[in-house]
Amino acid sequence: MMLTACDHIAEDERLIYEAMITDMSPDNGQEEDEAEVTKRVVLLEDFTGQNCTNCPKATEIIEQLQEACGDVLVAVSLHGGPLSFAGSARAVGLKTATADEYYNYWHFEYQPIGLVNRHGAVDYQMWATAVKEELTKPTPLRLEGSAVLADNVITIQMNATGIKGNTTGKLQVWLLEDGIKAVQRMPEGPANQEYIHNHVFRTAVNGTWGEDFSISEGETKQQTMTQAFDTRWNSNKLSIVAFVYNDSGVQQVAKFEVKV
Amino acid sequence: MTKRTLLYLIVCVCFLPGMAWERKGVTFSGSIQSDMLVPFRDNGTGAEKTGNFLTNTYADLLMQSQYINAGARLEFLEYPLPGFEKDFKGWGVPHFWMNGRVGKVELTAGTFYEQFGSGFILRTYEERSLGIDNSLLGARVVVKPFKGITIKALSGVQRRYWEWNESLISGADAEIGLGEYIPSFQKSGTNITLGGSWVNKYEWSEEKIYISPLYRLRIPKFVNAWDARINFSHGPWNVLGEYAQKSDDPSLANQYIYKKGSAVMLTGSYSGKSLSVLLQAKRSENMSFKSTNEVSKAIGISSSINHLPAFTQDQTYALAALYPYATQLADGEWAYQAEVGYNFKRKTWLGGRYGMNLKANLSYVRAIDRQFYDGNDLVQKTNGYTSKFFKWGDQTYYRSIDATLTRKFSKAFKLSLMYVNQRYNQLAVEGHGGMVHSNIFIADGKCQFSPKVTLRCELQYLTTKQDQGDWAYGLLELSLAPHWMVTVSDMWNCGETKLHYYQGLVTYNIRQHRIQAGYGRTRAGYNCSGGVCRYVPASTGFTISYNYSF
Numbered sequence: 001m002m003l004t005a006c007d008h009i010a011e012d013e014r015l016i017y018e019a020m021i022t023d024m025s026p027d028n029g030q031e032e033d034e035a036e037v038t039k040r041v042v043l044l045e046d047f048t049g050q051n052c053t054n055c056p057k058a059t060e061i062i063e064q065l066q067e068a069c070g071d072v073l074v075a076v077s078l079h080g081g082p083l084s085f086a087g088s089a090r091a092v093g094l095k096t097a098t099a100d101e102y103y104n105y106w107h108f109e110y111q112p113i114g115l116v117n118r119h120g121a122v123d124y125q126m127w128a129t130a131v132k133e134e135l136t137k138p139t140p141l142r143l144e145g146s147a148v149l150a151d152n153v154i155t156i157q158m159n160a161t162g163i164k165g166n167t168t169g170k171l172q173v174w175l176l177e178d179g180i181k182a183v184q185r186m187p188e189g190p191a192n193q194e195y196i197h198n199h200v201f202r203t204a205v206n207g208t209w210g211e212d213f214s215i216s217e218g219e220t221k222q223q224t225m226t227q228a229f230d231t232r233w234n235s236n237k238l239s240i241v242a243f244v245y246n247d248s249g250v251q252q253v254a255k256f257e258v259k260v
Numbered sequence: 261m262t263k264r265t266l267l268y269l270i271v272c273v274c275f276l277p278g279m280a281w282e283r284k285g286v287t288f289s290g291s292i293q294s295d296m297l298v299p300f301r302d303n304g305t306g307a308e309k310t311g312n313f314l315t316n317t318y319a320d321l322l323m324q325s326q327y328i329n330a331g332a333r334l335e336f337l338e339y340p341l342p343g344f345e346k347d348f349k350g351w352g353v354p355h356f357w358m359n360g361r362v363g364k365v366e367l368t369a370g371t372f373y374e375q376f377g378s379g380f381i382l383r384t385y386e387e388r389s390l391g392i393d394n395s396l397l398g399a400r401v402v403v404k405p406f407k408g409i410t411i412k413a414l415s416g417v418q419r420r421y422w423e424w425n426e427s428l429i430s431g432a433d434a435e436i437g438l439g440e441y442i443p444s445f446q447k448s449g450t451n452i453t454l455g456g457s458w459v460n461k462y463e464w465s466e467e468k469i470y471i472s473p474l475y476r477l478r479i480p481k482f483v484n485a486w487d488a489r490i491n492f493s494h495g496p497w498n499v500l501g502e503y504a505q506k507s508d509d510p511s512l513a514n515q516y517i518y519k520k521g522s523a524v525m526l527t528g529s530y531s532g533k534s535l536s537v538l539l540q541a542k543r544s545e546n547m548s549f550k551s552t553n554e555v556s557k558a559i560g561i562s563s564s565i566n567h568l569p570a571f572t573q574d575q576t577y578a579l580a581a582l583y584p585y586a587t588q589l590a591d592g593e594w595a596y597q598a599e600v601g602y603n604f605k606r607k608t609w610l611g612g613r614y615g616m617n618l619k620a621n622l623s624y625v626r627a628i629d630r631q632f633y634d635g636n637d638l639v640q641k642t643n644g645y646t647s648k649f650f651k652w653g654d655q656t657y658y659r660s661i662d663a664t665l666t667r668k669f670s671k672a673f674k675l676s677l678m679y680v681n682q683r684y685n686q687l688a689v690e691g692h693g694g695m696v697h698s699n700i701f702i703a704d705g706k707c708q709f710s711p712k713v714t715l716r717c718e719l720q721y722l723t724t725k726q727d728q729g730d731w732a733y734g735l736l737e738l739s740l741a742p743h744w745m746v747t748v749s750d751m752w753n754c755g756e757t758k759l760h761y762y763q764g765l766v767t768y769n770i771r772q773h774r775i776q777a778g779y780g781r782t783r784a785g786y787n788c789s790g791g792v793c794r795y796v797p798a799s800t801g802f803t804i805s806y807n808y809s810f
Contacts, residue, residue, distance in 0.1 A: 007482040007507040014518060014642050015475040051692050068473030083692055107346065109560070109795070110691065125512055126555045128470030 049083030169246030408440030517644030570791025627653030729755015
């Protein structure tokens, strides 16, 4: 009797409200721990493709998440894998060899799929769950930066501050572009020739897997790097994503616009 | 199971063949199956060198006696063949059972396979080529209290590769054959079998599922499914009707909707001396039923509690099987199949001196009608869609019309000719591409030169304007009875890629041993069985296959 009684959940009981971001600041007057206060920014790597019919659904999830999370979520669309499109004489393709290499490295088996702070493959229907979990974790460092485009060169200035323990890993810097109009297969109906692709991965500024990075608690580091501007990019829609990762996943992320 | 026990079992498996004994009513039997690959990187096909030596090896051991049977299987999949999930890798003895019979009661403890009815709500089975073994670990009791009545009850946790999913699967099934109780049925060779089943899943692990950034779902802890069926048989006639329903089961497969699943099937067949006819229709909707809601485990073909039979031909010829259909468990489908076979008698005008067989099959699978709610109300979204029972959806998933003519022209020569016209919705099945229309022509000739020497030749051609274009295939198989067989084949994409997938194999049989060695390329594609498919990447290399039974 009990087995059959519990299999139905009434419509008004299906949803449980849980805010995406909970206020983590102490309210008892105690001094705040900087590691507790520094926001953990979450990196969502969306492995997508213009031939992937379900990928627009994943993009919708990203939009919802960005609306709920604000700047503590950084999403990157990596066009790689079997459903990505390299382009043709008539159509713009967003596939890159680097994104393809990432796709193969992670041994994904279908698309859309993603990584949330690099803890393994996460189906797009589970991104909200994974992002929520990552947001609750503290971060060991603060990461900031700025970027300027001048004379066809993008100059990127990175600032990192260690706030808890010692962190070693890799610093990875990527260039993204928003607002690209290019064809996209849709879940239903014909392909959309006017589809707007956002946060599209364009290139890895400091190599496919980044460069060695380490920082101690209290230490501050600055680093400058450059990236040649490709005239196929829209200079007004570029941004930089920088993150530090190691075997324990992504430790911190920063995103900032490329100023012209 | 401890390593010591494991080693003991391995020793048993290795040495019992030599003993092959049956003593005091106790019989030991078993088998070994080992498929090995030494892979190479192949820039032509994109095949990767995924290791130095890969093997899927299984060793089964079975003990039988008057009252008690027991069995175990050693699986060595530490370096698995290409195309299996990461979790497939490992080794151990995941299958072990003991079975006792006392009077009308049979009790099994350990791991076991079971199917209720057609498998709509429960089917656990092993299919090595697909890496499927969804056995249950627990207990099962089968009681046959009276003639024609069988009652089963079971409970257990389901195997997923090298672990057991965190849910309890319980169920019961009862079948009664009325023919045993109605004398007039017995006189006329008529039987009616009534059956009913129930399956319950209780999942104690809880995955937090967010339907939006602000709301997560309350997932039912229990999912119930039931099945009712009636089978009527009279002489060469047989009719089976079956209906199954499943309670709300929001899952990754159905995109977390709270909606009942259902499946209904009607099958009729006639099997006469010369003529056989099969007619089938099935409608299924939202019937994906898995033993875990944990997303990383629910993806793919593992953890399925049930199985819906495919109403399409399981093609055996290489090009006819190039675009195989996978049953759409979650989305649902209307599926129809009609098959007619006719044996033309020997020494007739059409049958010729040795007779002739004609077989034709029509399979058609179509989407069901689904009207999704397209507003923004989250609760409404969890209802999923509405569907009119008899209305078709917009998409055709699969259609196949084929005809096979087999005729023996002389004592030494036999020829089969086959034509297949196929429409395959690659987007629905594989998630990319569009509708692939193809025509396939196959000729299979077998010539027996002497009682010991037989040559078989296959020529196949597939023509299509979609996907990778046309394909051609040729095979020569020389059998030198009783020990040797040599096979060479080539599958050539003469459309887009111009790639050759060649293969050479030598097979040697001696007593209960069969060993096959070869070299060749295998194309990337879907490997299917009974409507369940697995994507297998391209591979190139030396292959060895060893089979032994005792």
